[in-house]
Every structure is written in C-alpha cells, then in structure tokens.
Amino acid sequence: MLSKKCKYAIHALVYLAERYQKGPVHIQEIAEKKNIPKKFLEAILLELRKAKVLHSKKGKGGGYTLYQKPSEVNLMEIMRLMDGPIALLPCVSLNYYERCEECRSEKTCGIRDVFLNVRDETLEILGGSTLDKILKREKSMLTK
Amino acid sequence: MLSKKCKYAIHALVYLAERYQKGPVHIQEIAEKKNIPKKFLEAILLELRKAKVLHSKKGKGGGYTLYQKPSEVNLMEIMRLMDGPIALLPCVSLNYYERCEECRSEKTCGIRDVFLNVRDETLEILGGSTLDKILKREKSMLTK
DNA sequence: CTTTTTCCTACTGAATTAATAGACTTTACT
DNA sequence: AGTAAAGTCTATTAATTCAGTAGGAAAAAG
Structure with a gap:
C-alpha cells in the first residue's frame, strides 16, 4: 500500500499540474483543496523540491510550481x-x-x-x- | 514490499509442496532448511492452518502438510x-x-x-x- | 505415563508512519 | 526601514506495525 505521504504527494502534484504556468501556488491552497494537513504537506513539498520535482519561491507572491512539464513527471x-x-x-x-x-x-x-x-x-x-x-x-x- | 512473515510463509509452502504426499513435516525441519526463526514460523504455519491452506497433526509423528494440491495454492x-x-x-x-x-x-x-x-x-x-x-x-x- | 509435536496467549523492542510545534529566512510592498 | 506573507528547517511525539520471544497447555503415539 502507498503511504499517506505518497498519496498526498500525488494529489498535490496533480493539482499543481492543473495550475501549470499559472503562477506559484501556496501550500495553504493545496492543503485546503486536497484535504491534506498543512504542516505535513509542507514537509512533502520540501522533499519534492529537493528532488527537483518542484520549484519554490519564498515570500509574498511565492509558492510552488512544477519544475518540469506535467508530461515529464510520472x-x-x-x-x-x-x-x-x-x-x-x-x-x-x-x-x-x-x-x-x-x-x-x-x-x-x-x-x-x-x-x-x-x-x-x-x-x-x-x-x-x-x-x-x-x-x-x-x-x-x-x-x- | 512483502513482510518477512509473508516471505517466510511462501518459502515454507514451497518446501511443503516439494514434500507433498511424503508425510507430515516438522516445523523444526522447515525452520532449519529455510533459515526461519522457529517460533516465528510456528505462528505463521498456525495461521495458514486456520485459513485451511495447511493441515496439521499433533504429537509424535505429527507435523504439517498441504491441505490442497500444490497446483491449487497460489x-x-x-x-x-x-x-x-x-x-x-x-x-x-x-x-x-x-x-x-x-x-x-x-x-x-x-x-x-x-x-x-x-x-x-x-x-x-x-x-x-x-x-x-x-x-x-x-x-x-x-x-x- | 512419557515423549514428541503442535497450539495458544501474552509480551517486547525496534522501526516506521503520520503528523505537530516553533522558530528562522526570504521576498514584496508600502 | 518595517511589516506581512510566504517557504525552510530542526526537533519531537503518539500510534501503529513488524519481527520475534517466552512459556506453558493440549493432543497423539507408543
């Protein structure tokens, strides 16, 4: 069975794929839309960023975006x-x-x-x- | 990943399939041949017996045998x-x-x-x- | 009635999972 | 400069599962 962590990651990535090239998305927004505990999601996205699956921007107007095209993430x-x-x-x-x-x-x-x-x-x-x-x-x- | 329990179970069953229709096999024997902790194997075989995968006989000359033919266990x-x-x-x-x-x-x-x-x-x-x-x-x- | 074997209940230590807390850093905007 | 809005980082924790152990009860054979 997949862990919750993995399920959350997949759901978050699908959400980000939907918003591809529409600017950075907040952790908060993903957490709410996908019913994922915010703090947990935080850690997950951080890991995905370190693995170069995601790109992030800090501060006001910041958030997460896909590092590659949705067709290049499996x-x-x-x-x-x-x-x-x-x-x-x-x-x-x-x-x-x-x-x-x-x-x-x-x-x-x-x-x-x-x-x-x-x-x-x-x-x-x-x-x-x-x-x-x-x-x-x-x-x-x-x-x- | 399979648990060790499951791996042990599969190895034990393959061993019993090899001995099919050659009389009951002791837990001890399986444990030694397949390098499985005896006490742990005991619990596993018991579970398989309750699920009607194995048949057991107590006492002297006892041991475990397959309940069905090797071709009927997957x-x-x-x-x-x-x-x-x-x-x-x-x-x-x-x-x-x-x-x-x-x-x-x-x-x-x-x-x-x-x-x-x-x-x-x-x-x-x-x-x-x-x-x-x-x-x-x-x-x-x-x-x- | 003793030996051999399975059966059963309970326990335990270690690892993993699913989070949570709280402070720190960076950035944009005024 | 100052402040609010983001992500970053380290540590901790409660619950669960995994892997195995201990010790004795029950049954069968001779």
Missing part, C-alpha cells in the same frame, strides 16, 4: 521518492537492490522470477502514468 | 492472508476496499484508474503463480 519516480522501492522483494528491486538471505541462488529461485514479472508490469504502468495523462483522463471522465 | 491468496491487501490503494482493493478520503468521485479519479490497472496486472501474475509452477521452474533452472 508516478514511478514520485513513488520511489516518497515510499522507496516499488518492487515487492529487495532482490528484484532496481533502485534498492539487496540480496535475499533466504535464497540459495537468485538464478534458480522460482519465487524471484514471479516478482520480477510483477515489478516489470508495475513499472511499465507507473512509468507511463504522467501528470498530464492523469489530468486528461479526469477531464474526459467528467464530460461523460 | 501466491495471491498467500499474500492476502499474510500481508492483507495487494492493491496499492484502498479504493481499488477487491478484498479490503475502503473509500478514498481525498477523492471527490471515484468515477472521475485519474489516479485511481492507474492503480486499478496495476492491481489487475499484479493479480493476474500472482494468481497464476501456483506452488507447483514455482517448483517446476526451480527444477528446470537447476538443470541448465
């Missing part, structure tokens, strides 16, 4: 930033790999093979899920 | 038993569904759609991963 990278590994086993993780203690050999592990498969399918979907696609889908669903 | 059900939901969001979970607080409407949520997709692909793979298939794969990989 859920795979957001989830990795917020929750760490996407794979279900450390031994099939691309970014957080760790050897399996239980297994004799990775080559012959029939379990590993399954989760390698799950990982690949999952990354395929998440990697293709960009903010602009999510937005587009929401809009098209509204008119139906 | 990773989807094991993971649900051990770790709960497989879906990444409560609002797309089949067995542990909960409404999303953040979302206005599930119908028009562009985020939900992505994770519905991930869930379907994941269940497809895990549901098809039966103990006998895992065993077969391990054996075929050994001879290579």
